Amino acid sequence: MGLIVQKYGGSSVADAEGLKRVANRIVATKKAGHQVVVVVSAMGDTTDELIDLANQVSPMPHGRELDMLLTAGERISMALLAMAIGNLGHEAQSFTGSQAGVITDSSHGAARIIDVTPGRIQHALADGAIAIVAGFQGISQDTKDITTLGRGGSDTTAVALAAALEADVCEIYTDVDGVFTADPRVVPSARKLKTVTYEEMLELAASGAKVLHLRCVEYARRFDLPIHVRSSFSNNEGTWVVKDHPEGDTMEQAIIAGIAHDKSEAKITIVGVPDRTGTAARIFQAIADAQINIDMIVQNVSAAATGLTDISFTLPKAEGSKATEILTKIQGEVGFASLQYDDQIGKLSLVGAGMRSHPGITAQFFACLSEAGVNIEMISTSEIRISIVCRATDLEKGVRAAHTAFDLDSDQVEAVVYGGTGR
Numbered sequence: 001m002g003l004i005v006q007k008y009g010g011s012s013v014a015d016a017e018g019l020k021r022v023a024n025r026i027v028a029t030k031k032a033g034h035q036v037v038v039v040v041s042a043m044g045d046t047t048d049e050l051i052d053l054a055n056q057v058s059p060m061p062h063g064r065e066l067d068m069l070l071t072a073g074e075r076i077s078m079a080l081l082a083m084a085i086g087n088l089g090h091e092a093q094s095f096t097g098s099q100a101g102v103i104t105d106s107s108h109g110a111a112r113i114i115d116v117t118p119g120r121i122q123h124a125l126a127d128g129a130i131a132i133v134a135g136f137q138g139i140s141q142d143t144k145d146i147t148t149l150g151r152g153g154s155d156t157t158a159v160a161l162a163a164a165l166e167a168d169v170c171e172i173y174t175d176v177d178g179v180f181t182a183d184p185r186v187v188p189s190a191r192k193l194k195t196v197t198y199e200e201m202l203e204l205a206a207s208g209a210k211v212l213h214l215r216c217v218e219y220a221r222r223f224d225l226p227i228h229v230r231s232s233f234s235n236n237e238g239t240w241v242v243k244d245h246p247e248g249d250t251m252e253q254a255i256i257a258g259i260a261h262d263k264s265e266a267k268i269t270i271v272g273v274p275d276r277t278g279t280a281a282r283i284f285q286a287i288a289d290a291q292i293n294i295d296m297i298v299q300n301v302s303a304a305a306t307g308l309t310d311i312s313f314t315l316p317k318a319e320g321s322k323a324t325e326i327l328t329k330i331q332g333e334v335g336f337a338s339l340q341y342d343d344q345i346g347k348l349s350l351v352g353a354g355m356r357s358h359p360g361i362t363a364q365f366f367a368c369l370s371e372a373g374v375n376i377e378m379i380s381t382s383e384i385r386i387s388i389v390c391r392a393t394d395l396e397k398g399v400r401a402a403h404t405a406f407d408l409d410s411d412q413v414e415a416v417v418y419g420g421t422g423r
């Protein structure tokens with residue numbers, strides 16, 4: 001007998017049928033003798049629909065109120081799931097994030113968990129009940145306001161609870177059979193990974209593979225908690241996210257673990273920046289003061305004749321207008337000529353721990369992109385990742401070309417997409 005935390009994503013509980021199917025799975029786990037804590041996301045695309053609704057009444061909704069609105073999505077699914085389980089003759093109690101003891105900072109829309117005090121969950125388990133927790137939400141320690149953890153944050157709720165409860169495993173149920181070598185919606189021949197390391201999964205998640213929330217992987221690594229990513233629509237074994245690949249599993253020690261892509265970023269180019277010490281610091285301090293996370297940066301060598309250079313960087317599209325506004329304010333002080341904003345870009349990343357010991361990966365990557373007719377606009381690397389920026393319209397073509405070039409294509413059809421709208 002163990003303690004299992006299961007998380008069900010929005011596509012797994014998209015409608016009443018889905019809720020009933022998930023309820024059966026949960027009851028089966030309980031009947032197998034385990035204590036079960038379930039974290040649930042909002043039904044289907046509810047969160048997107050609530051955001052659309054908020055934007056119809058206000059172009060810039062207040063963070064506190066937006067969080068209050070969005071957390072309603074998870075409240076609906078948690079109560080319905082508890083009812084569905086009750087209908088199967090088992091006791092289930094639902095809890096909001098706040099009731100479950102998910103304590104966060106006060107950063108609305110991107111709150112970080114600072115503590116988890118799951119006393120009420122432990123009581124429910126001790127009473128023999130199944131505990132259902134609303135994902136993606138918490139309560140601010142300072143303001144006592146309701147917060148959300150950022151899009152996809154239910155994964156992080158699940159891992160944080162699993163760590164606090166010292167669960168044996170955290171199971172993340174979704175609409176595909178596990179973590180694949182690329183997004184199965186883009187690459188149907190993608191191969192399911194048996195295992196992926198925390199390190200590789202961190203890079204994949206940070207590069208746009210939304211199958212796991214980035215912070216949930218950081219959390220799992222910190223607590224050395226195994227995550228099992230699998231489908232709620234099948235009984236197939238999924239992917240284990242672990243510290244190291246099992247020994248002798250040569251298949252998993254492939255040089256490249258996978259390819260991630262991301263269409264959520266935009267590029268800003270600051271044209272004609274005077275090449276003086278301190279200028280880049282001034283620009284990026286202004287961006288940092290606005291709490292904007294930037295990703296890649298490229299600065300050209302300044303032209304000898306003019307002493308001017310261009311600086312480009314990428315950032316989430318959602319921050320685009322805020323960033324251009326801030327930069328326009330410091331234009332006079334910094335003395336750059338103009339700004340260009342481009343939201344038609346895509347980012348493609350190749351990730352694999354084997355890159356460390358295999359020279360030539362970059363050359364092979366760039367060659368396959370050029371054969372596919374994909375022009376590279378920016379490049380950045382880490383020890384185990386190479387990322388490029390290209391036109392958004394070339395992105396999927398580039399992903400497929402790289403997938404084939406690095407021999408990742410499966411010869412069987414493995415990559416079933418069971419549900420979800422891909423939104």
Ligand code: ADP
Nearest residue numbers: 009010011174178179180182183185209210211
């Ligand atoms: P959930 O609603 O269950 O949280 P998400 O939509 O957040 O599900 O994440 C699952 C989706 O992640 C899949 O449907 C798939 O399109 C996408 N995805 C992107 N990259 C990968 C990958 N490498 N492996 C598996 N799925 C991926």
Ligand code: ASP
Nearest residue numbers: 041047136151152153154
């Ligand atoms: N419902 C939230 C979202 O759509 C959280 C989650 O699904 O993980 O982002």
Ligand code: MG
Nearest residue numbers: 009152210211
């Ligand atoms: Mg998700």
